[in-house]
Amino acid sequence: MKGTVGELGEFGLIRELTSRLTTTPAVRLGPGDDAAVISAPDRRVVASTDVLLEGRHFRRDWSTAYDVGRKSAAQNLADIAAMGAVPTALLLGLIVPAELPATWATELMDGLRDECQVAGAAVVGGDVVRGEKITVAITALGDLQGQEPVTRAGARPGDIVAVTGWLGWSAAGHAVLARGFRSPRAFVEAHRRPEPPYQAGPAAAVLGATAMTDVSDGLLADLGHVAAASKVRIDLRSDAFDIPTQMADIGRAVGVQPLQWVLTGGEDHAIVATFPPRCQLPARWRVVGEVLGCPSSSAAAHVMVDGKPWASAGGWDHFGAEG
Template identity: 85%
Template sequence: MKGTVGELGEFGLIREMTSRLTTTPAVRLGPGDDAAVVTAPDRRVVVSTDVLVEGRHFRRDWSTAYDVGRKGAAQNLADIAAMGAVPTALVLGLVVPATLPATWAIELMDGLRDECQVAGAAVVGGDLVRGDTITVAITALGDMRNQEPVVRSGARPGDVVAVTGWLGWSAAGHAVLSRGFRSPRAFVEAHRRPEPPYHAGPAAAALGATSMTDVSDGLIADLGHIAEASNVRINLVSGKVDVPSQMYDIGQAVGVDPLQWVLTGGEDHAIVATFPPDVKLPARWKVIGEVLHPSARPEVTVDGAPWTRAGGWDHFGGDEGDDGIETPGRG
């Protein structure tokens, strides 16, 4: 596939992109009509949407189109899993400059397709328009499979807090890339392509999780949403939070305490949930804290005290430069 998006034309590019897709039994009608049709056996559909903008959520010199596709799909599919649902489908709204090589859009679609396959879902449709800035808008759907959605507001004092998946790896990879390095590769790869534990979402619902979310903004920030919605205090025990030994080396090299990455780094899309205290959790879940009655107001504490170092953030706040990439965070 040679040439730019403009040379190939809208319909030619759409044909190339859709010809590469795979399907699943849930897809009753795929791309090519006014809308797609996907099964919703539970009679309820779970839906979540996210937008990635070039220069803010990804950089073409740091990530391939394929990686952007994997990552964009992952963050949406993780939102579905974090409700306790099984992802079924994804649609793509794509803005591309006419001068963009057509292969970029096609490889993006390959990435979306492959990440969907990991989660058991399929790309079922999209829209392609021209614009100056590459913008990737993704909406994912899922099915509850007769479980009740696990919302953020269900945490109760006495519950335990447990997490599964990667924490801080994407932030460490971002720190490496920001300083112009390309290794250690494990962290760089984690930043380029997160691996959310999709199956853990429905499994947590079956285990009786009282609240759940995926870690897109950072562990403390996302637990903050649960604390607020549930009106509780959540206390993390730093000694129970795994900090991989390799992270210490990078931390030392760049002058960051790696615990900060683990507690505040986003975009790994780990899944964190609260469970009743008597729950028996499989080994993949690590208990890292507990739910308490709120003191003055809902909050997240670490070893009993508020976390005063960097963490949590606001897309429109003053803490990012106009030209900068967002620190790893919510996508």
Template identity: 60%
Template sequence: MSERGSGLVGLGEFGLIDRVTARLSYGPAVLLGPGDDAAVVAAPDARVVASTDVLVEGRHFRRDWSGARDIGHRAAAANLADVAAMGARPTALLVALCIPPDLASGWAEDLADGLAAEAATVGASVVGGDMSASPTLTIAVTVLGDLGSRPPVTRAGALPGDVVALAGRTGYAAAGLTVLSRGFRTPRLLVEAYRRPEVPYPAGPAAAGAGATAMIDVSDGLLADLGHVAQASGVAVDVRRDAFEVPRQMRDAAQALGVDPYTWLLTGGDDHALAATFPPAVALPAGWRPIGGVAAGSGVTVDGRQWEGPAGWDHFR
């Protein structure tokens, strides 16, 4: 990916901050934006949902695989999805950048554009952060959210008899990563899913309003993340393989690369779908589909059987 603009040594930290903040706009929740020691964000619910995530070059992204705007979208999405998974609405993002001094200033500006654009899809704003020189490009994002007077939906409320449901898609980003790692740039559907996830943010508050008993952002793989729900709730979760349709592009890529597409669908991360459990009598909100059930016991199974192999991503495995 090409990088425009001069290096950061001549521009300096505060020159770059001025360029980046000049590109930002602010929603009604922002009472005071960048330019002071801290931002001020309205919290009408009197509670603030907060989450943070970090992306490290070479570990979470590569600049030869994704443009700066795409990486900005991904960095924001990873955090915004966490707030949606609590049943809340994101309001503000804080971004810390550790940047190699030889990075082109235009790259950082494009990153800010991607962060701001993804935040804007849910009415949130980038309100501040920090910058530092570093040999490794690192992006740390903190998100704030508003529950709108509802209790948070945690991982710990699933009950035997509940329906397991999914909003959004899984496996697309993982398939795109595999394609890129093998040196290809197509199918475009999969590669673009890795570069810029399509997150069903409104599905989180909708699930909370419908009475979801537990919910989680699928960031590390569906089976792995449902495992967190099972452990926190003290239940067993079973997923039905036939609840997942393998799109043609994924099926063709899997055949060409010698991969079982269900490995992508069930254990691939970074699409940031939302998984939740609902009482059996509850009508699922729009955008949610059933994929399994909850029972007494522990652990996660697929069609009643243990899954062979890793259930998802582990940073230290």
């Protein structure tokens, strides 16, 4: 396919984008009408929205369109999994400049489609608008399959804190890319294309998770939301985290303590949950801390590492310094 999205026109582009999609039995009515219709067998639907902006959440010189699609979908589908639900559908609001090569948009769609397939979902609809800056607004839907949603508010003193998925890999990859390198590949790839452990979310709900969230802003920041919502404190054990040798090597090369990436790096979309104390967890979960009572009044002290507040800033505020 040649040409720009402007040359293709709105309806031409929509035709190209929808022609690439696959479907699932949950999709009762896909793209092309006023709205899509998706199965919601649980009689409740889980829904989450995220917006990704070029320059802020992705860079075209660092990531291919396909990777941006994979990552945008992953970020939203992980939110669904982190409620204990199975992702079913994804809707896309896409802003593209008229001069953008049409292949960029179609490769983005390929990435969205493929990540949806990994999670068991499908792209069911969307809207395409011409604008100055590439913007990807995604809404993901999911089904709870009879389980109660696992919110951030259910952690109780005595619960264990466990995590599954990758931690700090995306941040280490970002550090590599920010210094103009393209390797080690595993970390760069982790930054470009996170791999959330989708199945772990619904599985955690079945295992009796009391609170759960995905790690999008950094483990300390995201657990801070759990601690605040649950009115508890959380204490993590620094020796519970394995630092891969290569991550330690990157840390030495760029002058960053790798544990900093593990504790404060976002975008890997690991899933962290609290479970009752005697809960037997499958091997893919790593117990990294415990839930304590008696919250202090200071939000900063809600999540500790080895009994002390973590010295560096945890997570970021999207309206503060550029992330």
